[in-house]
Amino acid sequence: MPNIESHRLVVGTGTQAREIAIETRPGSAPGIFWLGGFRSDMAGSKALALDALGAETGRAVTRFDYSGHGISGGDFNEGTISRWLEESLAVFATTKGPQIIVGSSMGGWLALLLVKALAAKGEKRAHGLVLIAPAVDFTHDLMLPSFSAEEKAALENQGFFDQPSQYSDQPYRINQALIADGENHRLFGGVIEAGCPIIILQGGQDPDVPQAHAIKLVTHLLHDPVTLTLIPDGDHRLSRDEDLVRLRDAVLRLAEG
Structure with a gap:
């Protein structure tokens, strides 16, 4: 069984340079490429389940932390969709052959932006998306409508506010730069094309990304084969043992399809 290789990649130049921590398991194609969520890291249960799947099946697995996340360098408070997409593209460029791109929460948005950017360069290595x-579009569709008048005022007057999180003892700082930059990457309102099969796993009890949001996404995916699996009692993380089995099955279906 090949061992995990840990390395770092510098993305950006000058004051924008940051070291991105990457963990790669060598193996066969199609490989598995992990894109985590907002404030998550590559040591989470879903990412590790994918690494275990790679070890079990001999497939390559690539995981990394966005800047300001996990063990990567950079300041989380400078994070934007543009910045994290740039890092995702840079890490993807280190992979070889077709990849099954697995994106969780914000990583799902980044996965679609990643394949869009790759297609614009004529690169079609996405074997499938989970x-x-x-x-x-969470900055516009999910965040903005939930902000109170006080939070909106804080964004305008001081450029940020701190929001309590059910996933951490520390509040999340929401920056105006993140919200403003998200406007440059909105996908809803037009046809979304991935150029490969897509499997969506959605919890019915998700308080952060409601199932209606997943259905809305499906209505924009007009040219790709799409499977939406609604897990009625599933939460946002979908990290229970039975959820991880569904994740493994979804990746294997795409790999063997």
């Missing part, structure tokens, strides 16, 4: 509670 999107877990995909938070497409």
Whole structure:
């Protein structure tokens, strides 16, 4: 069984340079490429389940932390969709052959932006997408409508506010730069094309990305084969043992399809 290789990649130049931590398991194609969620890291249960699947099946697996996340360098408070997409593209460029891209929450949005950017360069290595509670356009569609008048005022006057999180003891800082930059990457309102099969896993009890959001995404995917699996009692993380089995099965279906 090949061992995991840990390395770092510098993305950006000058004051924008940051070191991105990457863990790669060598193996066969199609490989598995992991895109985590907002404030998550590559040591989470879903990412590790995918690494275990790679070890079991001999497939290559690539995981990494966005800047300001996990063990990567950079400041989370400088994070934007543009910045994290740039890092995703840079890490993807280190992979070889076709890849099954697995994106969770914000990673689902980044997965679709990644294949869009690759297609614009004529690169079609996406073998399939697995999107877990995909938070497409979340800065506009999910965040903005939930902000209170006080939070909106704080964004305008000081450029940020701190929001309590059910996933951490520390509040999440929401920056105006993140919200403003998200406007440059909105996908809803037009046809979304991935150029490969897509499997969506969505929890019916997800308080952060409601099932209606996943259905909305499906209505925009007009040219790709799409399977939406609604898990009635599933939450946002979808990290229970039975959820991880569904994730493994989804990846294997695409790999063997």
